[in-house]
Amino acid sequence: MELVKDLPEVFEEFAEQRKNSFLGMKKLKEQGIPVVGAYCTYFPQEIAMAMGAATVGLCSTSDETIPDAERDLPKNLCPLIKSSYGFAKTEKCPFFYFSDVVVGExxxxxxxxxxxxxxxxxxxxxxxLPNTQSPAALELWKGEIIRFKEYLEKKFDVTITEDDIREAIHTNNEVKLSLKGLYELMRNDPAPITGHDLFKVLYGSTFKFDRKAIPAEVDALVEKIKKEYAEGKMLEKKPRILITGCPVGGATEKIIDAVESNGGVVVTFENCNGAKSIDKLVDEEEPDVYEALARRYLNIGCSVMTPNPNRLELLGRLIDEYKVDGVVEMTLQACHTYNVEAFGIRKFVNEEKGLPYINVETDYSQADIGQLNTRIAAFLEML
Structure with a gap:
C-alpha cells in the first residue's frame, strides 16, 4: 500500500489532527455517540470503546488558561494540572466541552x-490507582476496571459484554502494533526521519476517533519511509537522543526542537506519548478480560509507582535497541514524582548504561527557550 502524498505532508496532517478533531467531535455528538475524556495513560480505554464511545485525551499542553486556573489553584503547581483545569473551567477545550464524562485517576x-x-x-x-504493582494492587485495579464498566452501563443505560471488550482489546492491540512498527524504524542508524516527525504521528494518532482506521494509515506510512530509506533518503549521522520524563506535547515540544536544532536527533521517547503507552499489548489469550486489562495497564512504569522497576526495564531496553548516545529527561516544574525519581534515573543511565544524562526542568511558557538551547547544545557538544 503506497501513500500518494509526500512524507512532509503526512507528518503535518498528523500534527494538525488535534485541531481537525474538534469538528469531528462535534459530528460525533450530533450522531449521539457518547464521548469519554481522560487524562492519563492508565485509563483503560477499551472499556469505553466496548460501549461504542469515542475516547479522547484531555491533558492540555498550553499556558493559555493557566492564569484562569490560578484563581482556584496554587501558582506553584504542575503546569499540566493548571492547564488542564484552566481549559476545563473556561470551556476553551472542545474535547472537554463535548465529553459526557471525564475519567480521572x-x-x-x-x-x-x-x-x-x-x-x-x-x-x-x-x-x-494503586501506587504499587503487587498482586494485591492488581486485584484492586481489576476491581476498579469492573467498577468503571458498571458506572458506564448505569450512566448510559447500556450493557457492555465481554465479547465487546475483547473486540476493543483486539482493535487497540492492532493500533499499538502499527505504531510500534513506526517508532521501531528509528533503530536504523542514521535515522530515517526526525524525532519531531515521529512525535507528530504518535501524538496525532491519539486524536483519531476511528481507531480501526489507524493501522492501515500508519502501516502505509511505514512502508513509504522504508522505501525511501532503501533509496538513500535519510538523515545525516547525528548524536542519538532518548527523551524520558513527563508527558511531551504542545509547549514542551520545545525540548525536541532544542535537541534537533542543535545537531542531535531524538530516536525514541520513553514518555507517556511514546513507548510507555504502546510498548505492551493486552493479552488476548487471557480468559479473564478484566484481569488482562488490569495487568497490562498496572504494569506501566510511571514515577507514581513505588518501586518502579518497569520504567527502568523499558528505559534500558530502548537505550540498547536504539543505540542511544545520551538521555534527556524533561521534568515539569512541581511534578514531584518525576523530579524525585530523576535521581534514580540519572544513576541508572550513568552507572548501569554508562551514558551521559541531563535533566531539564521546564513549564509551558516559552521564556526559557534560550536557556534550554544553551544547555542542550552543550550536552550534545559533549557527546
Whole structure:
C-alpha cells in the first residue's frame, strides 16, 4: 500500500489532527455517540470503546488558561494540572466541552484535588490507582476496571459484554502494533526521519476517533519511509537522543526542537506519548478480560509507582535497541514524582548504561527557550 502524498505532508496532517478533531467531535455528538475524556495513560480505554464511545485525551499542553486556573489553584503547581483545569473551567477545550464524562485517576496529589474541583461542573469518574504493582494492587485495579464498566452501563443505560471488550482489546492491540512498527524504524542508524516527525504521528494518532482506521494509515506510512530509506533518503549521522520524563506535547515540544536544532536527533521517547503507552499489548489469550486489562495497564512504569522497576526495564531496553548516545529527561516544574525519581534515573543511565544524562526542568511558557538551547547544545557538544 503506497501513500500518494509526500512524507512532509503526512507528518503535518498528523500534527494538525488535534485541531481537525474538534469538528469531528462535534459530528460525533450530533450522531449521539457518547464521548469519554481522560487524562492519563492508565485509563483503560477499551472499556469505553466496548460501549461504542469515542475516547479522547484531555491533558492540555498550553499556558493559555493557566492564569484562569490560578484563581482556584496554587501558582506553584504542575503546569499540566493548571492547564488542564484552566481549559476545563473556561470551556476553551472542545474535547472537554463535548465529553459526557471525564475519567480521572489517583496518580498524584495535585490531580486528585483538581478532580474534586472539576466535579463541581462536570461528571467526573475517578479510578483509584494503586501506587504499587503487587498482586494485591492488581486485584484492586481489576476491581476498579469492573467498577468503571458498571458506572458506564448505569450512566448510559447500556450493557457492555465481554465479547465487546475483547473486540476493543483486539482493535487497540492492532493500533499499538502499527505504531510500534513506526517508532521501531528509528533503530536504523542514521535515522530515517526526525524525532519531531515521529512525535507528530504518535501524538496525532491519539486524536483519531476511528481507531480501526489507524493501522492501515500508519502501516502505509511505514512502508513509504522504508522505501525511501532503501533509496538513500535519510538523515545525516547525528548524536542519538532518548527523551524520558513527563508527558511531551504542545509547549514542551520545545525540548525536541532544542535537541534537533542543535545537531542531535531524538530516536525514541520513553514518555507517556511514546513507548510507555504502546510498548505492551493486552493479552488476548487471557480468559479473564478484566484481569488482562488490569495487568497490562498496572504494569506501566510511571514515577507514581513505588518501586518502579518497569520504567527502568523499558528505559534500558530502548537505550540498547536504539543505540542511544545520551538521555534527556524533561521534568515539569512541581511534578514531584518525576523530579524525585530523576535521581534514580540519572544513576541508572550513568552507572548501569554508562551514558551521559541531563535533566531539564521546564513549564509551558516559552521564556526559557534560550536557556534550554544553551544547555542542550552543550550536552550534545559533549557527546
Amino acid at each position: 489517583t496518580t498524584c496529589d495535585g490531580k486528585k484535588k483538581m478532580y474534586e474541583y472539576m466535579s463541581e461542573f462536570k461528571d467526573v469518574f475517578v479510578m483509584d
